[in-house]
Every structure is written in structure tokens, then in C-alpha cells.
Amino acid sequence: MTAPTSPQEAYQLLLQKNEEYVNGSSNSALLTAEKRKDLADNGQHPYAIIVTCADSRVPAEHIFNAGLGELFVIRNAGNVVSDFVLGSVEYGVEHLGCKLVVVLGHTNCGAVGATLAGKPEEGVINSIIREIRTNIGDETGADEAENLNAQVSAQKIAANEIVKEFIEAGKVAVVAAKYNIETGAVTFL
Numbered sequence: 001m002t003a004p005t006s007p008q009e010a011y012q013l014l015l016q017k018n019e020e021y022v023n024g025s026s027n028s029a030l031l032t033a034e035k036r037k038d039l040a041d042n043g044q045h046p047y048a049i050i051v052t053c054a055d056s057r058v059p060a061e062h063i064f065n066a067g068l069g070e071l072f073v074i075r076n077a078g079n080v081v082s083d084f085v086l087g088s089v090e091y092g093v094e095h096l097g098c099k100l101v102v103v104l105g106h107t108n109c110g111a112v113g114a115t116l117a118g119k120p121e122e123g124v125i126n127s128i129i130r131e132i133r134t135n136i137g138d139e140t141g142a143d144e145a146e147n148l149n150a151q152v153s154a155q156k157i158a159a160n161e162i163v164k165e166f167i168e169a170g171k172v173a174v175v176a177a178k179y180n181i182e183t184g185a186v187t188f189l
Contacts, residue, residue, distance in 0.1 A: 004047045007173035010100035014048060014186070017065040022184045030067025039069045046072040049092040051153065052104040053079045053111065057181045060104065064186075072098055078111030078149065079103055080131040081156045090162045093172050101157055101172065104186070105150035106179040112136070112145050147189055150176040 004010040021027075046069060050060040054075045061071055072092040074085055081103075092098040105112075114121065115132040135152040136145040154176040157163055166172040176189040 003045060004099050007099045007171070010047045010098075011173065011175070011188075014064050014100070014102065015188075018063060018184075018186045021063055021065045025065055027062060027065045027067055030065075030070075035068050044069045044072075044096060046070055046092065046096055046098055048072070048100040048102060049074065049089055049098045050102050050104055051075075051079055051081070051085060051089065051157070052102075052179075053077060053106055053109060055106060055110065055181075057108075058104070058106050058179055063104075063179055063184065072096060076128070077125070078109065078115075078128050078132050079105055079153060080111075080128055080135070080149075081153045082131075086157065086160050089157055090160065093163055093166050099172055101154070101163070101174040103150045103154040103157065103174075103176045104179055105146045105176070107143075107146065107181050109142075109146050109149075112142060112149055116140060116142060116145060147176075147178060150178060151189055 004013050049072045051074045052058055052060050054077045060073045064071060074088045089101055111128055112132055115129045121129060132149055135149045139145045139148055154174050158167060158174040163172065163174065177186050178189060179186050
């Protein structure tokens with residue numbers, strides 16, 4: 001695979017790779033001992049950052065049929081944006097040269113569902129629910145709330161000073177997308 005040199009090329013490659021995944025293609029040929037050694041010797045050079053949910057049904061490397069070293073994946077419940085996530089995105093953009101940042105929500109998101117249910121949870125999980133509530137506002141439908149959560153998170157990343165500089169220079173783009181856990185298809189929002 002030739003690494004994308006622009007945000008648009010990275011976007012097109014992700015579309016192509018997701019279509020391969022939906023059609024049953026496997027990324028196992030991209031997970032070789034030779035590739036591991038190359039990455040150990042020469043470092044990583046991922047072309048895209050995927051900020052996604054920690055849900056075990058949302059395996060970003062598989063969804064985008066990616067090999068080792070192709071994606072820089074950041075996961076947490078509800079794909080919310082915190083300072084830790086922003087710092088990781090900054091690193092991926094500034095130091096690894098990633099061309100595209102995708103905030104990938106998904107159907108049947110438990111974190112969004114818990115937020116919509118409005119039941120208080122014990123522990124730190126409340127910080128996730130509060131962030132999602134801020135992202136979705138008064139929305140009560142799960143489908144639209146999942147979309148809004150990804151879109152607002154993408155806007156927060158795009159507003160980051162370091163990321164914004166790379167966007168303005170045409171070196172990176174930030175987009176929101178949604179993964180359908182039943183079909184395997186990704187829709188860019």
C-alpha cells in the first residue's frame with residue numbers, strides 16, 4: 001500500500017478499505033512478522049487517526065481492513081473528546097503525520113444509550129455521560145444522538161489550536177462517521 005499524501009487520499013482509502021471489510025476481505029495478510037520487524041526498526045507512520053468507542057464490536061483496524069502501523073486508534077466509551085484524547089490526536093497529527101482524523105461513532109452505542117436513559121451511574125462513568133449529554137443537547141432519538149455525539153466530538157478536535165493549524169495548511173482533515181455494527185458499513189456524516 002502506498003501511503004496517502006493528502007487528507008482526501010486518506011479518506012478515499014478508508015472508504016475502499018471499509019468496502020473490502022464489508023465484502024468479507026480480511027486484513028490478516030497485513031499482520032506478518034516481517035511487517036512487525038519493519039515497524040520495530042523504522043517506527044510507525046499511520047495515515048489516519050480513528051477516535052472511536054471502546055465497544056468490543058467496533059474494532060477499527062478490522063473495520064478499515066488495516067494492517068499494522070496504518071491507523072492510530074484512540075478508544076474510550078462513547079468516543080468522547082477529553083484532554084487525553086486531544087493530546088493523542090495532536091501527537092498523531094504533529095509527530096506521526098496523520099492526514100485524516102475520523103471520530104467514529106456506532107449504532108447501538110451503550111454510552112449514548114445510558115445518556116438517553118438519564119439514569120445516574122456511580123463512579124467516573126458520569127463524566128462520560130455528562131460529556132455525551134453536552135454533545136447531544138436535548139436530542140432523544142438514539143440514531144441522531146449517536147450522529148451528534150460523533151459530529152460534535154469532531155468539531156472539538158478541529159477547534160484544537162494545533163490541529164487547526166494543520167487543517168488550515170491543508171495537511172489534515174477532521175470528519176465524523178458512524179459504523180453500523182450489523183452491516184459493517186461506515187457512513188461519513
